[in-house]
Structures are given as C-alpha cells and as structure tokens.
Amino acid sequence: MIGTIIKNTGSWYVVRTDDGQLFSCKVKGNFRLRGIRSTNPVAVGDRVEVRPPQPPVGGEGKDAPNDVGGRLHSEEEQEGLRVGLITEILDRKNYIIRRATNLSKQSHILAANVDQVLLLVTIAHPETSLTFVDRFLAVAEAYRIPVILVFNKTDLYDASELQQLHEWMNLYQSLDYPCVPCSALSGEGIEQISDLLRDRMTLLSGNSGVGKSTLLNTLVPGLEVRTEEISEAHDTGQHTTTFSQMFDLPTGGSLIDTPGIKGFGTFDIEREELGHYFREIFSIGQQCRFQDCTHTHEPHCAVLEAVADGRISQSRFTSYLGMLEDKDEDRYRKGY
Ligand SMILES: Nc1nc2c(ncn2[C@@H]2O[C@H](COP(=O)(O)OP(=O)(O)O)[C@@H](O)[C@H]2O)c(=O)[nH]1
Numbered sequence: 001m002i003g004t005i006i007k008n009t010g011s012w013y014v015v016r017t018d019d020g021q022l023f024s025c026k027v028k029g030n031f032r033l034r035g036i037r038s039t040n041p042v043a044v045g046d047r048v049e050v051r052p053p054q055p056p057v058g059g060e061g062k063d064a065p066n067d068v069g070g071r072l073h074s075e076e077e078q079e080g081l082r083v084g085l086i087t088e089i090l091d092r093k094n095y096i097i098r099r100a101t102n103l104s105k106q107s108h109i110l111a112a113n114v115d116q117v118l119l120l121v122t123i124a125h126p127e128t129s130l131t132f133v134d135r136f137l138a139v140a141e142a143y144r145i146p147v148i149l150v151f152n153k154t155d156l157y158d159a160s161e162l163q164q165l166h167e168w169m170n171l172y173q174s175l176d177y178p179c180v181p182c183s184a185l186s187g188e189g190i191e192q193i194s195d196l197l198r199d200r201m202t203l204l205s206g207n208s209g210v211g212k213s214t215l216l217n218t219l220v221p222g223l224e225v226r227t228e229e230i231s232e233a234h235d236t237g238q239h240t241t242t243f244s245q246m247f248d249l250p251t252g253g254s255l256i257d258t259p260g261i262k263g264f265g266t267f268d269i270e271r272e273e274l275g276h277y278f279r280e281i282f283s284i285g286q287q288c289r290f291q292d293c294t295h296t297h298e299p300h301c302a303v304l305e306a307v308a309d310g311r312i313s314q315s316r317f318t319s320y321l322g323m324l325e326d327k328d329e330d331r332y333r334k335g336y
C-alpha cells in the first residue's frame with residue numbers, strides 16, 4: 001500500500017494510506033537512503049510503501065517491528081492504530097534538511113515534498129531579526145521552495161512597530177515575496193492566509209514564540225496544539241527531539257509543524273553562488289564585470305553600486321555578507 005507519512009515521533013511514523021487507513025510504522029531494518037547521511041531515513045511528507053508486518057512463523061518475523069524492543073509501545077499503537085512496516089520510499093520532489101549542528105555532517109530531514117513554506121515573523125514580542133529572515137529566504141531559494149512571509153501579532157504593535165511592519169513588508173514585497181500581516185489572536189489576515197495555503201502542502205516555520213502553534217490552532221478547527229511549548233528551549237541543543245506532524249486544513253491542503261525547529265540551518269553553498277539566492281543581488285549582479293563576482297571588493301561591481309545608491313537595501317546586503325563570512329569560518333574549521 002502507498003501512503004504519506006503524517007507524523008514522526010522518534011523512530012515511529014504514522015502513515016496514512018491513500019485509501020485512508022492509518023498505520024503506526026517502523027522503517028524496515030536495512031533501509032538506506034542514497035547520498036544523505038541523516039538521522040532519520042524518512043520524514044513527514046514522504047510517500048512510502050507500507051506493509052503489514054510478517055506474522056511470526058515459528059518465531060519472530062524478521063521484518064516485524066515488534067522485534068525492536070520486543071513490545072510495541074508507540075502512542076498510536078496504544079490508540080489502536082494498525083502496525084505496519086515502511087519498506088520503500090517513493091521519489092521525492094524535494095526535502096528540507098537541517099544539520100544536527102553547524103559542524104556536524106549528520107543531517108535531519110525536517111519534511112519532504114513540501115510545496116511552500118510559511119515563515120512566521122514578528123516585529124516585536126519577540127523580535128525576529130532581519131538576518132534570520134534573509135538567511136531563511138536564501139536557503140529556501142536554494143531549495144527552490146517558495147516562501148510566504150506572515151507577520152504575526154499585529155494586535156500588539158505600537159505606532160513605531162507598525163511603521164517597521166510596513167517597511168519590512170515593502171522590502172520583501174518588492175522582492176516578490178508574498179507578505180501577509182496577521183494576528184492569530186484577533187483573526188486579522190487569517191482568511192488571506194487560508195487562501196494561500198489551499199490545496200498545498202506547507203511547512204510552518206519561525207522562531208519560537210512567534211505564534212506557530214496559535215496559528216495552527218486557528219487554521220485547523222478542533223485542534224488543540226499546546227502553545228508556548230517547552231521543546232523550543234532545546235532549539236540550539238545538539239540532539240533536538242524532533243516531532244513533526246502534518247495537519248489537514250479544512251479548505252484542502254495541509255500544514256506541517258516541526259516544533260523545536262526555527263530555521264533550515266545552513267548548507268553547502270559555494271561562495272560565488274550565494275548571491276544567486278538573494279533575488280535582487282542575483283538580478284543586479286548580472287551587470288557585474290566578473291561572472292564570479294562576490295560583490296565584496298571587485299571593481300565595477302553593480303551590486304556594490306546598487307547598495308551605495310539604495311536600490312539594494314543595506315539590511316539585505318548585510319545579511320548576504322554575514323552568510324559569506326560564515327562560509328569562510330566553515331571552510332577554516334572544516335579545512336576544505
Ligand atoms: N497578542 C498576540 N499574541 C499571540 C499571537 N499569536 C500568538 N500569541 C501568543 O504568543 C505566545 C507564543 O505562541 P505560540 O503559538 O506558542 O508560539 P510558537 O512557539 O511559535 O508555537 C503565546 O502566549 C500566544 O498566545 C497574536 O497574534 N497576538
């Protein structure tokens with residue numbers, strides 16, 4: 001049977017088959033993914049093949065998930081889901097990974113087959129930094145995954161914060177990112193967000209405290225995801241226990257929530273390539289004299305000129321330089 005992974009708790013996965021059955025699954029023991037060293041072989045959003053475990057014939061079936069630890073103990077199994085075994089993964093459209101730590105080569109797959117990402121940002125309470133937003137956008141650009149920027153908690157903003165909201169929205173709208181001001185509490189913007197999410201698989205992302213769980217509860221009636229989760233505290237820790245889940249939207253489509261994950265993290269982008277992932281730097285950079293211009297010191301650099309005369313925003317350029325610097329450090333530490 002073919003289905004979609006809709007939940008991941010540790011080594012257990014809930015798969016919903018295309019005919020609507022729910023299975024609580026483990027992954028077949030010898031399952032390997034080509035080319036990715038990741039802590040999880042499959043992730044929420046993956047399309048997989050599921051088989052009921054082999055009945056034990058005169059002993060334990062070799063593939064039976066019951067082998068592991070001897071006893072079934074997943075939450076879902078206790079809730080009466082059938083037990084299954086993931087035996088194959090179907091081709092992925094894309095996947096989003098995050099390195100366990102900056103220096104680690106091991107990655108964790110956050111989600112697969114996503115159509116777009118909703119990045120929840122707050123101007124204040126807490127403030128999301130523009131650097132964070134720009135890094136996030138650059139990595140999404142590299143993955144070719146569209147991002148919707150949603151500015152939450154508008155009900156809390158004072159005059160100067162509202163002013164800042166407009167500036168930020170102007171900046172990112174000018175770069176063709178859809179921007180929606182919203183209040184998960186008052187309901188402002190919710191309808192517009194619903195429209196953008198319709199019939200798509202969307203990954204929900206953003207710093208802790210920006211209102212992801214609250215927004216989820218607003219968009220999915222009947223859901224009561226806990227807000228202000230404590231798991232976020234482990235965010236910078238080495239071994240985040242990730243627990244991802246996909247929620248169906250009443251209007252069609254789904255939202256994937258990955259608590260404890262605030263960003264994509266970094267991944268390997270060549271120095272000369274980084275500018276491709278900042279839309280305005282990419283387009284203006286076409287006019288630089290050198291094709292591999294890093295827009296830092298080169299003569300006749302169109303990007304430096306555009307920063308000087310305000311066509312490229314200083315904050316965007318600062319974010320770009322920050323990412324370049326990180327790359328230098330990475331290089332140094334890893335010795336490549
Ligand atoms: N005033 C206001 N508070 C909000 C809004 N959205 C979320 N919050 C509050 O912000 C806090 C963190 O929200 P939560 O959904 O747990 O954030 P998460 O960490 O991103 O999941 C909670 O106390 C929410 O009630 C909003 O639009 N307006």
Ligand SMILES: [Mg+2]
Nearest residue numbers: 212213228229
């Ligand atoms: Mg939360």
Ligand SMILES: [Zn+2]
Nearest residue numbers: 288293295301
């Ligand atoms: Zn240049």
